[in-house]
Amino acid sequence: MTDKISLNVNGKTHVIDADPDMPLLYALRNDIGLNNPRFGCGLAQCGACTVHLDGQPIRSCITPVSAVGAGRIVTLAGLGTPEKPHPLQTAYVEEQVPQCGYCINGWIMTAAAFLRDNKRPTEAQIKDALSGLKCRCGTHVSILRAVKRAAIQMS
Ligand code: FES
Ligand code: FES
Numbered sequence: 001m002t003d004k005i006s007l008n009v010n011g012k013t014h015v016i017d018a019d020p021d022m023p024l025l026y027a028l029r030n031d032i033g034l035n036n037p038r039f040g041c042g043l044a045q046c047g048a049c050t051v052h053l054d055g056q057p058i059r060s061c062i063t064p065v066s067a068v069g070a071g072r073i074v075t076l077a078g079l080g081t082p083e084k085p086h087p088l089q090t091a092y093v094e095e096q097v098p099q100c101g102y103c104i105n106g107w108i109m110t111a112a113a114f115l116r117d118n119k120r121p122t123e124a125q126i127k128d129a130l131s132g133l134k135c136r137c138g139t140h141v142s143i144l145r146a147v148k149r150a151a152i153q154m155s
Contacts (some may be wrong), residue, residue, distance in 0.1 A: 005065055009034065010078030019068035024058075025049045028066045028075060036076035036105045037096055040134070047106030047133040051075050057113045076105045087153035088112055089147040099137035106133050111147045119155045123148070 002017045007024075009032055019050040021041075028034045028051065040048030042061045049061040050067055050073040080086035085093075088108045107130065114129040115121070121129070126147050135143065 003066070004029075007032070007068060008019060009073045010068065010075060011072075016065075018065050018130060020064060022065050023061050023062040024051070024065050024073070025060035027061060027108075032114065034075050034077055038102055038105055040060070040106075041109070045134070046103070047110060048103055050106040050109040052109060054112060055113065055116075057110045069078070076108060079108070082129075086112060087150040088115070088146065091149040093155070095142050095146040095149060097139050097142045097146050099139055103135040103137075103139075107135070107143055115147070115151050115154045121151055126151070 001019065005018050005020065007014045007016065007027060009028065014032050016027055018027055018031065025037055025039060028037050030076055037051050037060050038048035039061060040046035044059040044062045047059065049059055050057050051060050052058070053068060053071045080089050082106065088111055092098065092104065092108065110130060110133060118125060119127050123144070130147070
């Protein structure tokens with residue numbers, strides 16, 4: 001059984017036919033064509049699927065599409081543009097963080113909300129804020145360098 005569901009994503013309204021219990025992640029990737037949020041664990045354990053809902057990071061793999069309502073969703077593609085990238089996107093390039101790149105979405109979306117609300121964070125605060133994320137390639141040291149670099153830009 002499907003319903004018509006309206007989603008505000010990166011400033012645009014999308015109306016999709018979907019089972020209300022379907023994860024938001026599937027709507028973003030399969031119905032709307034935004035592939036930055038990734039399917040990692042599907043169990044809220046890795047963060048690869050993170051998007052912002054009204055400015056707060058959520059795990060879209062466990063968020064039913066019907067739970068979003070009129071909330072504003074922002075994905076990594078909506079965080080910055082090639083012409084005007086978010087400081088974290090710039091820092092990821094400058095620090096040459098990615099290896100396979102699968103996890104990037106989760107780290108940047110989580111760090112973006114954290115740095116917006118925490119100017120001049122300590123290293124311990126950054127590590128704590130990002131502690132629920134996984135990178136199987138082991139890029140944690142360069143991720144930390146990139147987040148610190150972006151923190152300076154955003155402070
Ligand atoms: S895919 Fe959502 S937290 Fe892992
Ligand atoms: S860069 Fe490969 S999982 Fe993080």
